Amino acid sequence: MSSAPAPAATIVIFGGSGDLARRKLVPALFELHCQGQLAPETAIVGFARSVDSDEAWRADLRSALAEFGQTAHGEEEWLAFAGRLFHARGDLKQTQSFVDLKARIEAIEAERGLAGNRLFYLAIPPSGIGDAAARLGEAGLVHPAEGPGPWSRLVVEKPFGHDLASARELNEKVHASFRERQIFRIDHYLGKETTQNLLVFRLGNGIFEPLWNRRYVDHVQITVAETLGVEGRGKFYEESGIFRDIVENHMLQLLCLVAMEPPVAFEANVVRDEKVKVLRSIRPQTPEEILRDTVRGQYAAGSIDGRPVPGYRQEPNVAPASGRETYAAWKLQIENWRWAGVPFYLRAGKRLPKRVTEIAITFKTPPIALFRRAGVLVQEPNVLVLRIQPDEGIALRIGAKQPGPTMRVETVKMDFKYSEHFGEKTPDAYERLLLDALHGDPTLFARRDEVEAAWELVTAVLDVWRENPARDLPNYEAGTWGPEGAMELLARDGRRWRRP
Ligand code: BG6
Numbered sequence: 001m002s003s004a005p006a007p008a009a010t011i012v013i014f015g016g017s018g019d020l021a022r023r024k025l026v027p028a029l030f031e032l033h034c035q036g037q038l039a040p041e042t043a044i045v046g047f048a049r050s051v052d053s054d055e056a057w058r059a060d061l062r063s064a065l066a067e068f069g070q071t072a073h074g075e076e077e078w079l080a081f082a083g084r085l086f087h088a089r090g091d092l093k094q095t096q097s098f099v100d101l102k103a104r105i106e107a108i109e110a111e112r113g114l115a116g117n118r119l120f121y122l123a124i125p126p127s128g129i130g131d132a133a134a135r136l137g138e139a140g141l142v143h144p145a146e147g148p149g150p151w152s153r154l155v156v157e158k159p160f161g162h163d164l165a166s167a168r169e170l171n172e173k174v175h176a177s178f179r180e181r182q183i184f185r186i187d188h189y190l191g192k193e194t195t196q197n198l199l200v201f202r203l204g205n206g207i208f209e210p211l212w213n214r215r216y217v218d219h220v221q222i223t224v225a226e227t228l229g230v231e232g233r234g235k236f237y238e239e240s241g242i243f244r245d246i247v248e249n250h251m252l253q254l255l256c257l258v259a260m261e262p263p264v265a266f267e268a269n270v271v272r273d274e275k276v277k278v279l280r281s282i283r284p285q286t287p288e289e290i291l292r293d294t295v296r297g298q299y300a301a302g303s304i305d306g307r308p309v310p311g312y313r314q315e316p317n318v319a320p321a322s323g324r325e326t327y328a329a330w331k332l333q334i335e336n337w338r339w340a341g342v343p344f345y346l347r348a349g350k351r352l353p354k355r356v357t358e359i360a361i362t363f364k365t366p367p368i369a370l371f372r373r374a375g376v377l378v379q380e381p382n383v384l385v386l387r388i389q390p391d392e393g394i395a396l397r398i399g400a401k402q403p404g405p406t407m408r409v410e411t412v413k414m415d416f417k418y419s420e421h422f423g424e425k426t427p428d429a430y431e432r433l434l435l436d437a438l439h440g441d442p443t444l445f446a447r448r449d450e451v452e453a454a455w456e457l458v459t460a461v462l463d464v465w466r467e468n469p470a471r472d473l474p475n476y477e478a479g480t481w482g483p484e485g486a487m488e489l490l491a492r493d494g495r496r497w498r499r500p
């Protein structure tokens with residue numbers, strides 16, 4: 001990605017007054033504006049049913065910025081940004097609204113001297129995505145993918161489908177109006193600084209990559225733990241569950257970056273080819289193996305930071321006997337030369353005691369217990385922890401001799417903290433991803449085959465789960481590290497989960 005301002009364009013946000021636009025997209029665009037990353041002509045159009053005028057939309061976004069913006073801003077900056085904001089009232093279900101939108105965009109383009117580049121951002125519920133993409137094409141809003149003229153691009157939020165069949169169907173629908181190179185499927189975990197650093201850490205340093213394989217690595221744990229519950233999204237969670245919400249996308253993306261082969265170039269398709277290879281090398285599991293190697297959990301009432309919180313079944317819009325999972329653990333095997341025999345353990349959970357996303361690589365212990373005679377019976381393995389958030393950083397746990405006349409080994413930590421070295425403020429993932437989409441760089445976005453390969457794996461598990469409903473839910477108290485079964489999953493292999 002270049003550091004020059006992005007090419008001038010009209011950014012159209014569908015769901016312009018929705019939660020994502022207010023919380024993430026507009027604050028990110030404002031940051032980019034303040035950093036001089038947006039071309040002066042660039043306009044931002046909010047398409048929504050509920051917005052009446054430019055002024056009303058601007059006022060709403062101003063309060064959104066006050067609530068969710070990263071930095072405080074002055075009146076002058078706000079006024080300059082507000083000058084880029086336009087509303088377009090419309091209904092996603094009505095073809096006429098798209099015809100009107102076209103006229104509105106063309107008028108804004110003419111007024112601001114824009115050449116016609118368009119970035120369509122679908123920040124709308126998943127059920128509306130296919131139709132909205134199709135209507136954009138039908139209304140003639142999309143420029144051809146080839147040729148020297150202005151470009152059109154589509155940014156799509158997750159979840160991209162509900163299972164393999166619906167993901168394929170959605171891809172077909174979206175492809176009716178957009179070519180693959182025009183489609184930017186967002187997974188905001190890829191925009192996180194520390195996720196990107198994973199590749200720099202592995203491949204920009206000479207010392208780690210030689211160890212990054214089955215000869216030296218015992219196993220890998222990937223954790224996405226949240227203290228949050230379903231936060232008013234009971235209806236969505238009832239349909240989705242954490243396996244679709246977090247494992248299918250964020251976790252499999254992290255897994256790909258940890259496990260993939262070094263790409264021959266840092267280019268979108270080369271990187272994405274390597275990620276797809278990882279997904280395709282994951283060993284398919286039989287239904288019996290799925291039941292053995294996956295764990296479902298659901299939180300019961302408990303307490304987080306000393307504060308009582310309700311159980312999942314007591315959340316609004318959740319069925320009183322819901323069988324939906326808010327915790328999932330999964331043991332995977334990647335069957336390639338690098339990783340054969342190294343288990344990857346994934347776990348994601350809501351209402352766990354701590355918010356933490358990390359990747360922990362546990363190395364094999366030395367082949368000889370040299371200090372056994374001196375009474376050191378168990379030597380802890382070296383663990384490399386890549387902390388994605390919060391408290392971003394990298395830590396290596398190593399054994400060191402305790403000072404003194406006897407041979408005692410203690411595990412100590414070499415710790416690199418982003419905030420200590422680079423300062424507190426890290427750009428939000430959406431800033432980076434919006435900028436990349438404007439620059440036309442899809443490296444950090446999911447490609448069609450990648451999404452379908454991920455759904456293929458996930459759908460196999462979901463099918464077995466559906467056939468075999470969990471009978472023990474809820475099975476963990478809010479504020480604990482998840483169900484017993486998850487502990488057993490590792491205990492069976494003589495291992496245990498890290499307590500981050
Ligand atoms: C979203 C999920 O994709 O990611 C949420 O829908 C989850 O359920 C969120 O809370 C976590 O994102 P982050 O950036 O806070 O780790």
